[in-house]
Amino acid sequence: MFVEELNVDEKIGHAREILTETQRKRGILIHAFQSIQKEYNYLPEDVLNSLSKKLDISLSEVYSTASFYKHFYFKPRGRNIVCVCVGTACHVRGAGKVLEKIEESFGLKEGETAADMSVTLETVGCVGCCGLAPVVTVNEEVVGDLNPKKVDEIIKMVEEK
Amino acid sequence: MGKLHTIEDLTNLRKLLTEETFRPEVPRIRLCSGTACTATGSPKVVTALEEEAAKRGITLDVVKTGCQGLCQKGPVMKVEPQGIFYQKVKPGHAKSILAYTVIGGTPFRQSLYRDNILSEPIPEMMDVPFYKKQLRIALRNNGVIDPRNIYHYIAVGGYSALEKALGSMTPDQVLDEVDKANLRGRGGAGFPAGKKWKHTKSDKSKVKFVIANGDEGDPGAFMDRSVMEGDPHSLFEGMLLCAYAIGAEYGMIYVRHEYPLAVKNLTLAIKQAEDLGLLGKNILGSGLNFTLDIREGAGAFVCGESTALVASIEGERGFPRPRPPRLSQQGGGVWGYPSNLNNIETYACVPPIIEKGADWFLSIGTKNSPGTKVFALTGKVVNTGLVEVPMGITLREIIYDIGGGIMNGKKFKALQTGGPSGGCIPEEHLDLPVDFDSLAKVGSMMGSGGMVAMDEDNCMVDVAKYFLSFCQSESCGKCPPCRIGTYQMLQILERITSGKGEPGDIERLEEIGRNIKDGALCGLGNSAPNPVLTTIKYFRKEYEEHIHDKYCSAKACSGLGVFRIEHDECFLCGLCKEACAFDAVRVTRDRFFIDQDYCTKCKACYTACPIGAVKVEKQKRQTAKQEVV
Numbered sequence: 001m002f003v004e005e006l007n008v009d010e011k012i013g014h015a016r017e018i019l020t021e022t023q024r025k026r027g028i029l030i031h032a033f034q035s036i037q038k039e040y041n042y043l044p045e046d047v048l049n050s051l052s053k054k055l056d057i058s059l060s061e062v063y064s065t066a067s068f069y070k071h072f073y074f075k076p077r078g079r080n081i082v083c084v085c086v087g088t089a090c091h092v093r094g095a096g097k098v099l100e101k102i103e104e105s106f107g108l109k110e111g112e113t114a115a116d117m118s119v120t121l122e123t124v125g126c127v128g129c130c131g132l133a134p135v136v137t138v139n140e141e142v143v144g145d146l147n148p149k150k151v152d153e154i155i156k157m158v159e160e161k
Numbered sequence: 162m163g164k165l166h167t168i169e170d171l172t173n174l175r176k177l178l179t180e181e182t183f184r185p186e187v188p189r190i191r192l193c194s195g196t197a198c199t200a201t202g203s204p205k206v207v208t209a210l211e212e213e214a215a216k217r218g219i220t221l222d223v224v225k226t227g228c229q230g231l232c233q234k235g236p237v238m239k240v241e242p243q244g245i246f247y248q249k250v251k252p253g254h255a256k257s258i259l260a261y262t263v264i265g266g267t268p269f270r271q272s273l274y275r276d277n278i279l280s281e282p283i284p285e286m287m288d289v290p291f292y293k294k295q296l297r298i299a300l301r302n303n304g305v306i307d308p309r310n311i312y313h314y315i316a317v318g319g320y321s322a323l324e325k326a327l328g329s330m331t332p333d334q335v336l337d338e339v340d341k342a343n344l345r346g347r348g349g350a351g352f353p354a355g356k357k358w359k360h361t362k363s364d365k366s367k368v369k370f371v372i373a374n375g376d377e378g379d380p381g382a383f384m385d386r387s388v389m390e391g392d393p394h395s396l397f398e399g400m401l402l403c404a405y406a407i408g409a410e411y412g413m414i415y416v417r418h419e420y421p422l423a424v425k426n427l428t429l430a431i432k433q434a435e436d437l438g439l440l441g442k443n444i445l446g447s448g449l450n451f452t453l454d455i456r457e458g459a460g461a462f463v464c465g466e467s468t469a470l471v472a473s474i475e476g477e478r479g480f481p482r483p484r485p486p487r488l489s490q491q492g493g494g495v496w497g498y499p500s501n502l503n504n505i506e507t508y509a510c511v512p513p514i515i516e517k518g519a520d521w522f523l524s525i526g527t528k529n530s531p532g533t534k535v536f537a538l539t540g541k542v543v544n545t546g547l548v549e550v551p552m553g554i555t556l557r558e559i560i561y562d563i564g565g566g567i568m569n570g571k572k573f574k575a576l577q578t579g580g581p582s583g584g585c586i587p588e589e590h591l592d593l594p595v596d597f598d599s600l601a602k603v604g605s606m607m608g609s610g611g612m613v614a615m616d617e618d619n620c621m622v623d624v625a626k627y628f629l630s631f632c633q634s635e636s637c638g639k640c641p642p643c644r645i646g647t648y649q650m651l652q653i654l655e656r657i658t659s660g661k662g663e664p665g666d667i668e669r670l671e672e673i674g675r676n677i678k679d680g681a682l683c684g685l686g687n688s689a690p691n692p693v694l695t696t697i698k699y700f701r702k703e704y705e706e707h708i709h710d711k712y713c714s715a716k717a718c719s720g721l722g723v724f725r726i727e728h729d730e731c732f733l734c735g736l737c738k739e740a741c742a743f744d745a746v747r748v749t750r751d752r753f754f755i756d757q758d759y760c761t762k763c764k765a766c767y768t769a770c771p772i773g774a775v776k777v778e779k780q781k782r783q784t785a786k787q788e789v790v
Contacts, residue, residue: 131232
């Protein structure tokens with residue numbers, strides 16, 4: 001089981017020597033979410049349950065923390081993740097139109113996943129690639145300097161995967 | 162190479178590396194491998210260059226550097242020893258660049274930088290207007306070294322400030338030097354780093370933390386990212402100097418999760434520094450113990466606020482809390498231990514200060530804000546990218562001389578500085594010398610250094626709405642002024658931009674804005690109304706136009722204005738009729754008309770028209786005279 005393998009002392013890093021056990025367990029919580037999400041692509045309920053048992057933190061507390069952060073998801077996500085940057089630089093260079101066009105071609109709204117789990121459409125505040133605005137990331141790959149033609153390419157790229 | 166046990170070991174290693182690493186007789190290409198250039202294809206260029214060099218049997222040293230700044234023209238690279246700068250390099254150019262420049266020593270004209278197609282190409286990097294006015298301190302090694310190789314950093318003089326501090330300075334001397342240099346925090350507020358260090362040092366606790374804030378959440382800013390990705394060791398060195406000065410043993414770097422390459426490079430760099438004995442116990446035999454750990458954020462903008470960041474490191478919800486206790490006090494920092502928190506760029510400025518002295522630093526920039534500042538120049542300028550300039554340079558120089566002016570010859574309208582917490586500066590203030598105080602005086606702020614240029618096509622009300630909706634969705638919800646206030650302001654702005662604005666809305670926005678500023682708990686709330694308040698201050702006319710005339714002169718907001726087809730221009734393609742979902746475009750006697758009763762002002766016909774014959778106009782006000790008739 002994934003959660004069982006989690007090593008609290010290793011994950012907390014060098015500060016472990018000055019922390020109490022409760023602090024150490026709490027301290028790795030966000031890190032644990034990240035590893036779980038990496039493995040499952042989202043945070044499944046049963047895994048959070050066993051995480052809560054392992055770290056002695058009540059499930060409501062675990063959920064409260066996870067739900068605070070935008071990066072954690074409680075529903076399964078698609079195999080491909082298309083993320084449209086809507087940061088300032090992208091906004092003034094027309095990210096809205098890019099988002100509209102992608103929404104239209106996938107038939108999805110922001111935050112939704114296709115029924116066949118092929119793709120999830122998300123938005124992000126800024127990926128720090130403002131020089132190439134407007135920008136879209138497909139999984140971890142950044143595609144910049146978008147124009148309608150390049151948007152078509154992205155759509156094709158995702159459909160092929 | 163084994164662990165370094167003494168300061169002499171490091172000196173000797175550097176001596177060896179300086180001779181070995183960047184030997185001048187070997188032809189070298191420094192190719193940008195930052196995120197933007199990677200996206201535009203620099204990995205393929207590397208392969209092409211290496212293959213081509215192998216084919217020709219020449220030794221070629223390809224250095225994959227961090228961000229070189231000119232992201233718009235990526236991938237960029239510099240060929241040495243000729244010092245020729247190439248932009249927009251494609252894998253197909255590799256052959257010519259090798260033949261012309263590396264072997265022939267002459268420039269390959271096709272990939273040289275030009276201001277526009279008609280102007281003469283500029284071969285030397287420092288002659289390119291984008292780089293001419295820059296002075297690089299925090300980004301000194303970006304574009305020079307491979308961040309994945311600690312030996313590169315040492316070869317160019319890295320860790321020599323640490324060497325100097327451990328060898329010949331007491332912790333107090335290090336602290337005094339930083340204090341004297343008046344290094345102000347580069348994260349936004351501009352609080353002097355020396356003072357902060359003193360606060361933390363003065364606490365009696367034996368355990369102290371040094372934290373670097375890499376949660377660069379401001380959309381439109383990416384300088385911390387390039388330091389973390391392109392020169393991680395200068396960050397470590399700055400943190401080490403801080404730890405030595407204040408007596409801290411533990412270090413943490415908080416990085417946003419949107420920066421996977423930064424996390425990767427930092428992790429690798431920590432490993433390399435530990436292996437060399439530059440992190441860990443008894444560093445260089447001086448008795449200094451310092452360790453570093455990385456904490457990844459999870460997509461919460463508020464976690465860039467110091468107390469929220471601490472909560473997030475502890476594994477809690479990222480809620481800010483009232484201060485005091487300050488982070489530097491007992492009970493205030495991570496797990497209650499006093500902690501010194503600075504921005505990434507601030508730490509990167511520390512090593513040069515220790516190495517060259519506070520007086521050198523004070524000689525750059527303005528009196529109250531010495532040194533340089535990195536700005537992320539984005540938006541509607543020709544050359545977007547990262548620029549590091551001395552404080553006191555004017556905004557006009559940044560936009561026109563470095564950024565090359567506004568794209569497509571349009572007219573400049575406003576410059577947004579400081580991200581969602583900053584404000585919009587109109588043209589009349591463009592000659593303002595930039596520093597922490599001058600920007601605050603015109604109602605904006607330095608922030609982390611994002612600069613977004615806007616032209617006549619950007620509607621200021623829409624921009625204000627954009628920033629406010631960002632702050633509203635990022636508000637953590639702990640304090641009511643921010644949670645409810647930003648929501649109310651956003652509702653009013655939504656109304657204004659969709660043509661339902663009422664007289665009195667501007668005053669209402671101002672009043673709510675002031676109340677949020679006074680009442681909010683943390684920096685996010687305090688500054689959230691700034692974009693709205695400054696745009697009202699400088700662009701009140703646009704707001705009034707939206708409310709009273711129901712018209713958006715930038716034609717960015719939908720739901721405003723009257724739509725009309727100019728028959729002199731229309732060539733009857735019929736695209737507007739196809740685009741209209743409400744059947745408002747009618748054909749009468751071979752002419753297209755818009756039926757105002759059916760028109761929802763969705764702008765579909767306006768965007769569909771290929772020649773711009775659909776006009777959006779101000780509604781003609783009915784005068785009293787007309788009504789009588």
